[in-house]
Amino acid sequence: MPRFSVIVPAHQVQAYLPACLESVLSQSYPDLELIVVDDCSPDACGAIADEFAARDGRVRAVHLPRNRGLGPARNAGLERATGDYLVFLDGDDTLTPDALRALADRIKETGEPDVLVYDYARTYWTGEAVRNQAARHLAERGPAPFRLTDRPELLKLLMVAWNKTVRREFAEREGLTFPPGYYEDTPWTFPVLMTAGSIATLDRVCVHYRQRRHGSILGTPSERHLDVFAQYDRVFAFLESRPELDRWRPALYRRMADHLATVFTRPDRLPRRLRAEFLRRARVHCRRYRVPGAPAPLPVRLRHALLRLGLRRTWQALRLASSARSRAVKVTARLLRAVRTVTLRAHYRVQRCLPLRADRAVFAADDGRGHGCNPGALEEAFRELAPHVRTAWAADPAHHHTIPAGTRRLTPGTAAHWTALARSRYLVHNAAFDPGLVRRKGQVVVQTQAGTPLKHMGLDLWERPAAAGRTDVARLLRDAGTWDYVVSANRHSTLTWERVLPGRYTTLEYGQPRTDVLQRATPADVARLRETLGIPEGTVAILYVPTHRDYRRTQRAALDLERVVTRLGPRFMVLARAHPRHGGPLAESAGRVLDVSDHPSVQSLCLASDALVTDYSELMFDYAGLDRPIVIHADEPEAFEAVRGTYVGLRDFPPGAIARDEDELIGVFAGGHWRGARSAQLRAAFRERFCPYDDGRAAERVVRRVVLGQTDPPPVVPLAERRPAPSAAAGLARAPLTTVPQPAGPRTVTDSL
Known part of the structure; x- marks a missing residue:
């Protein structure tokens, strides 16, 4: 069977x-x-x-x-x-x-x-x-x-x-x-x-x-659309034959009235000669099956009443009035937006004629999501090393709470924001400022990027339309022409950015500023963060961060996280974080699975965790600087490589153990391979290649060069001398952990990020 x-x-x-x-x-x-x-x-x-x-x-x-x-x-x-x-x-x-x-x-x-x-x-x-x-x-x-x-x-x-x-x-x-x-x-x-x-x-x-x-069929005008009445007669006859289902009568009446209204109002359903007949029969059905007092919103009740009363001309008049009102509202809104746009452009032109303010800097990151990433680390370094420069951060109002108290808050698209863009000497971003931005003579534009590039970017997206989506590569190139400096984490990043986003900028190969906090954190900071997240003492916290999949429309974890923690036993829990493009949640917070998609700081999550599990997220390069275990869940590698492609072959140069599916991932953790000697060797080579300058002073080197004009940056702390805060699980026994006996159970392997 x-x-x-x-x-x-x-x-x-x-x-x-x-x-x-x-x-x-x-x-x-x-x-x-x-x-x-x-x-x-x-x-x-x-x-x-x-x-x-x-x-x-x-x-x-x-x-x-x-x-x-x-x-x-x-x-x-x-x-x-x-x-x-x-x-x-x-x-x-x-x-x-x-x-x-x-x-x-x-x-x-x-x-x-x-x-x-x-x-x-x-x-x-x-x-x-x-x-x-x-x-x-x-x-x-x-x-x-x-x-x-x-x-x-x-x-x-x-x-x-x-x-x-x-x-x-x-x-x-x-x-x-x-x-x-x-x-x-x-x-x-x-x-x-x-x-x-x-x-x-x-x-x-x-x-x-x-x-x-x-x-x-349904889009063809025909008298067979009158069959809808017989179908609802069958539905209500079924209800009458099953008295225990009578409680559904109000809901079915509302669904019927809505359905009849849809058939009547759709221009591709009823021939003109049948419209009066349809409305007459709709009136009969609404009166026959109406449930008095059935709750419904006022517009819905009005529509149902017109059907029930058969007021055809009233219906048509109201439809025309509603359509006219909608058009008027849309036209008015477009006019107001156009007036506002013209006014702001004129304001920006006027502000560009005024002198630059050498003591002003504007920062932004991740399309207005709030203070953080590389610009966030640089903004803090500006306030510490160049206190004479007043900083401002542009973010949507919903993220203003993430901006430090000493930093001015700006809302993108406002007059104050355009004034700051026109008159501030320093502009810092990890993506692109508004397309209307005009770089003035004397302004310094610093592009930090959003991490070490793993997936194809810039010019390389022209050959990958599925990955490019709505990305305007031509605009990216125009934007690159305005940059003065590009911050690079390593030689791989330098060579990639200069090829895929060519421009006349100067590359500052100083490290990833956002990793400074990872190097400076103390064991006390780690303990405090774990307590804030509710991670029990003695628990191994796995940070699960999958990336966006260009070939999928829906966000869905490639792992059944509840099954993973059940198989691994009570000593493990998972912190699940959705890709910022989706907003989350990635999983339901229950038991030993905690969704942290809304957490404001991914660096804090890195510090609080004991191991990282990811597929193709650039976060692995940041996490490697912590010298904590990384496990690659390399599901659907052929599909990802065909659609997006990677610059670093993770099977040839992995940062740790690799699992091809959920059962292999469970085995990696249950057998202790995630923190074994082989994984440590792979991580050390990966760290040496991609984290040469991530010593906690990357932001300082950028500020001293860009703002203070110091051409000799502070020396880099050698890898062997760096002491990032150890994870809480580092002191646990290193013996392999045995899985909890469980049936194989269902496996969710669809619709990953």
């Missing part, structure tokens, strides 16, 4: 059906049967189904003698299904890679629920893909499985069959089938959710829902 029965009805989708079937058969989880139902299609769908059946024994082609519609075609597949779970897929849609494995893992993890609801993305003929806007309702929070009464917001999701997998025995026991006609999903999905004894969710895009340019 296969795990999944994938049922694909096919009618006039010959151009898309091969891709649909290939997306199923190429799944990494092969335990499936694929039932293709040719709904007497006049094109080549039947022949395509037969070709796939002849090629793969898991495929069965079913040919209906006459066209019966999507619902009966699915029923024909249901009658022949033998799998544990039913998966429905329309003939012009596709499964995402590894979708069935993710479904199987989640089903096992949640104890074989009756229904598992997952997410989808709309894919347009232009190539654009947009994830479901209601994805927040699929968050894997709280206990699972659950019942609909625990998560009633699931009724707000798109009511279709292909965003959920249903246990076959449950569907057969409840006698659930699809009716004929349009909107056949409605009498299926509502009963499925209401009667399910257990439900789970999977916050992952498993289906690509094709938005065809022409030929969509």
